Amino acid sequence: MKNLISFLLIFSLSAPIMAAGNCVQILSDNHSNDSRSYQVYDMDLEKDFDESPEEYSLEALNSLLSRLGCDSMSQKDEGEVVCKEIMPGNNFSKVCYLENELGYFFISKDMLDSVNIIYNRWD
Incomplete structure (x- = not known):
């Protein structure tokens, strides 16, 4: 019984690491x-x-991660998001950059109905 409890405790503590991986x-x-x-x-x-x-x-x-079967990020895991216009004064050129434990992402909205997310994994 002690082994089972120990296993469950270790498994529950390592679950966030396994989920990120x-x-x-x-x-x-x-x-x-x-x-x-x-x-x-x-x-x-x-x-x-x-x-x-x-x-x-x-x-x-978070919508993408949910669709792919990943857990949504907790607020502390989301990372900082910085958004800027690539062409100053052109709102359509706005791109957001986000980095977290999964890698880094470029997020932009096109002129139609899509949000484009480029994922780059860490080395």
Whole structure:
């Protein structure tokens, strides 16, 4: 009985580490790609990119991770999001950058109904 309890305790403590590793494996197509592009549909998101691009980017990324079967990130794991216009004055050129334990992401919204997420894994 003690062995079972010890095993369950160790397993529960290592679950977040295993979940992150599993997400990296999923995002990188079993480590065969160092970067990969994904799309999420704007109509599936509640936030607005023009009003709050940082929150919108986090929501889009969590939506993607959920769709792929990864756990959503807790607030402490989300990482910092920085959004900037590549062409100053052109709102359509806005791109957000997010990095966390999974890798780093470039998130942008196109002129139609898609959010483009580029995943890059860490070395």
